[in-house]
Every structure is written in C-alpha cells, then in structure tokens.
Amino acid sequence: MKIVLLGATGMVGSRIATEALSREHEVTAITRSGLAPEDGNPRLTAVAADASNPERIAELAAGHDVVASALVPPRDGSDPREPFSALYDDVLRGVRQSGVRRIVIVGGAGSLLVGPGEMLLDSPGFPDAYKGEALAHHDLLTKLRDVEYLDWTYISPAPEIAPGVRTGTYRIGGERLLTGDDGTSSISAEDYAIAFVDELESAEHPNERISVVH
C-alpha cells in the first residue's frame, strides 16, 4: 500500500511510520522539516512540505492509496481552534485535488462521550491545559462529518497516550470513552499505531470516529 503520512516525525506519527514500514508498505513522510522518521529504509521517502499548501499536498499525495495524518494543533499557548481548522481545510482541499479518496486521521480523546451528550472535555477535572487542543479536535471531527467527497476515519486515542511498549493488544471503541476495570483509559503510542495501520489496511470504518484503548 502507498501511504502519504502527514506529521511523520511526531510522537504518534513516527510510530505509525515505523509500524507501516514494518508491514512492507511504502510511506511518503511529510513534515515541514523534511526529516525522516527512520534511517535507511528503501520504502520510505521523506519530503519537506507544509500541509497548509494544498497544491503541494495534491502533488505529493497523487498516486497514493491513502492519506494518513498525525498533524497537531498549535501548542504555543495560543487558541489552536481557528489555525487547526484552517490547516485541515487546506489539507482536505489538497487531498481532494490529488485524486486520493481516503484519509485516516489521528484524533483527540476530549470529544469522546462519557455520558449521554456529555463529552470528556466538558467533564469536571478535564485539564485546562488540554482544553484548547481538545476543542480544536472536536471542531475537526464536526467538519469531517460534513465531508462527502472522500472517505474519512478519525481515530481517537485513549486520553493517556505516550511512548511505551508494543504489546500488540488493543480494544476498538466508538463514540464512547472506553475504560479499564480501574476506570483509567490509556494506550501506548506503539499499540495505537498498530490499530491505526490495521484500519489503513482494512478500511473497516469509513466515515466514522473510532477509539483505541488498551
């Protein structure tokens, strides 16, 4: 499979790159820096490009089977909602122009439901520091639900996602936050990447938000 991966050197994106390459997929890794997520892999091409340039994204994505995106809202303390929304308008325009008909996106956990109509990001104790990023992701998911010209899948990680161990085990949920017996909800970035690449390969959840937890 030929995969374009936006945000390929990030905490999550680099693990998706490694997982996809280990399964013999071809990965075109796009970041502003142009750095490669790993060295010396013949199936990896690292390219410097800004995802906010639709013409460049269209040109780079053309001929691939799927676009995968691990782009991140700005984390400089400013309100990330408008810039993240504008970034994804550009990405979606570029993908549409490229002729690729499918995008799979690394999402956020904040919009997962913890009760009828109640999102995690509105629940007491949700950290203020993550609220802007969570709202920016909620805006993105709302935007995707109106997209008709390509298939999308938005994959929310558990609220706690960090580099860890590739155990090979994960659970897939939907709109509702899944927790363990102890009430916590976490996933290693390595196991999240397995679930993400499984979805790239299976295309089992078109036009849906799914979630991944241990």
Ligand SMILES: NC(=O)c1ccc[n+]([C@@H]2O[C@H](COP(=O)([O-])OP(=O)(O)OC[C@H]3O[C@@H](n4cnc5c(N)ncnc54)[C@H](OP(=O)(O)O)[C@@H]3O)[C@@H](O)[C@H]2O)c1
């Ligand atoms: N529990 C949660 O809800 C949770 C927790 C963590 C992360 N996440 C989500 O997971 C996603 C990935 O997060 P992360 O922590 O892996 O981010 P990260 O480590 O900051 O990585 C971001 C990646 O995107 C690239 N990038 C940023 N802006 C770009 C642009 N305009 N054009 C091209 N490439 C660009 C960066 O490379 P360059 O700087 O070189 O461009 C980097 O490769 C985010 O959407 C984040 O919100 C969710």
